[in-house]
Amino acid sequence: MIVPAGAVLGLSAILFGIGVFGFLARRNIILMLISIEVMLNAVNLSLAGFSQHFEDLRGQVIALFVIAVAAAEVGVGLGLVIALNRNNPGAGVADLTKLKW
């Protein structure tokens, strides 16, 4: 075992925190989506770390499914961004208040 599992999980925790911060703090929709990718990568790291720690391949399989779901999420998310930008060009996140009561 080359890499201690605790170190991988710590790295994953730090990366997840950075992703949460980016998602909540940025004002650009595309950069918020990118922060989600950072969080998904952190989760994949911890899954691979557990897979190595418990010598069980299921962690890697689940990480593969996470990557597939991330690809689907990116396709739909960026399609939404394009549709949004067509309907009200130049809108930031703060301007999208139509659903606000």
Add this chain to the structure above:
Amino acid sequence: MTWLTATFYYLAAASVASALLAVTRKNPVHSMLWVLALFLHVAGIFLLLGAEFLAAVQVIVYAGAILIFYIFVVMLLDLPEEEARPRFGNQWPLAAAVGLCFATLAWLARAGVGVAPAATGVTAEAPFQGSLASLGMALFGPFALPFEVASLLLLAAIIGAVVLARRKAAAP
């Protein structure tokens, strides 16, 4: 500390640095390039963890496909006012606090790994041999149904993206 462990710590430090830069840069294209650096470093960590196929998928799918898609959309939308706008909302201290909370919680939960039952060896469904062949056997054996569902999900996502991004047809 062997040189492989040193490599891991280099990759870990570099990925934390590039993630921080990615969420704080003002120019979206610079952010994308830092995320590319993050993806490549994470792929290196996957290699060290014995997940070769995951590393390849990380480079091909994440760095190759997903990131190019993001860069396409950034260039398509042409965000000229992005540079002038403040990059963070007013709520950013709160966001930093929430991120720190999440990181601390996950960091504390890490302590439980030490007491978890140590590598019991092998589960019947998916023995760990670290090879691509065993991963393929797991994917098409016990995980065949989720695998097919994932392909269905990707098909739904393709159709959804086409429908969402399509220009409305002019009324006849």
